[in-house]
Amino acid sequence: MPCPRRTRSSVFVGALTVTLAATLTTAAAPAAPRTAPTARPATAAPADAWSGAPAAGAERWSVDLAVAGGDDVNVRVTAGRLRLADSRPGARTRPAAAGGPVAEGTLLGTPRVLARPATRVSAAVTADLAGGGAAQVQVRGWRTAGWTEWREAATAAVFDRPVTRVQARVLLTARNPRATAAVRAVALTADTAAVAAAATPGRVYRVYATRIGLVGGVTANGRTVQPRDHFAALPSRRSLSPINTGDYTVRVCTTSGSRCEYAPVWDVGPWNTRDDYWNPSAVRENWKNLPQGRPEAQAAYQYGYNGGRDQFGRRVLNPGGIDLADGTFWDGLLLTDNAWVDVAYLWTGGGPRGVVGDGPLNIRTGPGTGYGVRGLAAERANVPIQCYVTGQRITGPYRTTTRWNRLASGQYVSHAYISAVYGGTAPPC
Secondary structure, X not given: OOOOOOOOOOEEOOOOOEEEXXXXXXXXXXXXXXXXXXXXXXXXXXXXXXXXXXXXXXXXXXXXXXXXXXXXXXXXXXXXXXXXXXXOOOOOOXXXXXXXXXXXXXXXXXXXXXXXXXXXXXXXXXXXXXXXXXXXXXXXXXXXXXXXXXXXXXXXXXXXXXXXXXXXXXXXXXXXXXXXXXXXXXEEEEEOOOOOOOOOOOEEEXXXXXXXXXXXXXXXXXXEOOOOOOOEEEOEHHHOOOOOOOOOEEEEEEOOOOOEEEEXXXXXXOOOOXXXXXXXXXXXXXXXXXXXXXXXXXXXXXXXXHHHEOXXXXXXXXXXXXXXXXXXXXXXXXXXXXXXXXXXXXXXXXOOEEEEOOOOEEEEOOOOOXXXXXXXXXXXOEEXXXXXXXXXXXXXXXXXXXXXXXXXXXXXXXXXXXEEEEOOOXXXX
């Protein structure tokens, strides 16, 4: 079961609603010429989200704000407060693919296993904010088919099925070096609320792919981009995998279907950072009047939507809906220029998933190395396993086996390279 490796304590829930009651206190006034921070009011949940006290038997805990390891990005703790380590917007303080004029930092809490399943999580954050600084608390839940998307805890979010664990992360942003964003405490409460309707099948949309490049830059989850790296970027943190996981994986295929790559989502971009365009408008964070599956950048470029600009006010120069790291772009799909591709957002589906423990791994047309290669599965990618067959005996990093897994796309990978399977048991084909 893939989840971040950290040294903190853990929690999980069932079907999940999230509410944030934010108590933002006023920081001490700094010396001139800075302006004194202004206290911000508590953020209320929507009227239809949740009202009233937590249910009887609610479970409460606090997020450990200690900076623990490589899955925390550009944050530090001083004087008991979580802050940006570097508040200057620049190449090493913002998502590599987005390149926006905002410095960012994230603290990833340890998943917590709940005493019993819950369907709602509320968060209360105490923070000092001023001068363009901001703090968000986001949560996700683990269910049989894997992790849900990250959801902001400032408004209630109902997830489609019970989860057994909950993970929180704190996102700090600053538009200039003088901004203040200092979190003192984050308290979470899990209880029971109604469960939403059943999940939809995995969604597939045709979008425009651009190449990330940016070798040596830092992704939104803290990875330093390597030459011929294998990952993808989507313009929303709701689908951002923690470092060294493939909790959110996309299958990207050429429009002919001749080449595909399964790639983990490790960065945010292109253009926007709040455009989960694969979600229906009721869930989509921004641009709710656009058709589901159409990125805001595409609408801006092709139709002049939002004045032809992205969320940062920049003129959109291409219709990009996904960014691909160089290895995914060149080696996985054999692309030589930006192109339209078909993308499956695999966390929106269900069924067994295999974790690729060593890669990039060839995906083949049949159960043996004599069959043609039709693409790659990146290391850490979570691939949907439809069933398995007996084929060529392969010795890999995890076992020697004749089992070959047939993926939902009809291609095959050797089970010798799969480190774990979750979300159910794959049947024989």
